[in-house]
Amino acid sequence: MALGTGYDQQGCYLARALEVVGERWTLLILRDCFYGVRRFTDLREHLDISRAVLTDRLETLIAAGVLTREDSGGHPEYLLTEGGRALWPTIFALSKWGERYTSGPHPSRIFSHTACDTDIDDFGRCRACGQIPGPDDLVVRPGPGTNAMHRSDRVARALENPHRMLTPISTAVAPAAE
Template sequence: MALGTGYDQQGCYLARALEVVGERWTLLILRDCFFGVRRFTDLRDHLDISRAVLTARLDGLVADGVLSRTTVDGHPEYLLTEAGRALWPVVFALARWGEQHVGARHPARVFSHADCGTDVDALGRCPACGTVPGPEDLVVRPGAGANPMRRDDRVARALERPHRLLTRLELAADWT
């Protein structure tokens, strides 16, 4: 019997969710969208992903209602929809899991509650006010420590500065 390529025969909501977000690259695309990366070329350059694969993933995420596509200044941009933003706890938890169990080849990103400036804990909770802020209420910054995998694309350079999630990442025009 041939190995299947999907989960369509599984009667489970986890399997259905994996049909949408379980392909390689998909969660990294979503991570970058949470960071405020919106343009195709910036996603491609930051992820080192082929044009064909990125196109397929973005088209699928738009079709599944996770991203919306709009045109700004003549360029297509991709924004997280409500369904896409609802994936934040999954993206956050997987990043924290990787940080703890896969090894730290580069420093973690630190997330703080924008309202009070307190770093959130491993569960995404703000210890100062007891809330679990949504991605729109978080600021991300690089963690301390050496980064031997330092990237030099314009998205990576922009992410070296604190930045509020879901807001357009300011990419300097001279960073070509």
């Protein structure tokens, strides 16, 4: 019997969720959307992803109601919907799992609750007020460690400094001098 390509024979909601977010690259696209990346070219450049794969993943996320595509000054932008924003705890938890159980030349990211100016813990809880803030109430900044990849794209440069989550990257950093 041939191995299936989907989870349609699985009768659970985890399988249904994986149909939307389980493809390679999808969670990284969503991570970047939380960081404020909205434009196709920025996603493509930061992720080093092919145009065809990125187009396919964005179409899937739009069809599933995770992202919307809106025109902004003649350029399409991809924005997280309410359903997309609800994926933040999953993205955060997987990132923290990766920090703890994988190794590599990448620095961690530290998230701070904007209302308290206090770092959140590994479970997403503010250490000062005890709340679990949503992504729109967080600032992300580089943590300890060195980035051996030395990325220089617009997104990587923006994330070298504290950056409010969901704030468009296009307004957060000027392009590099040529």
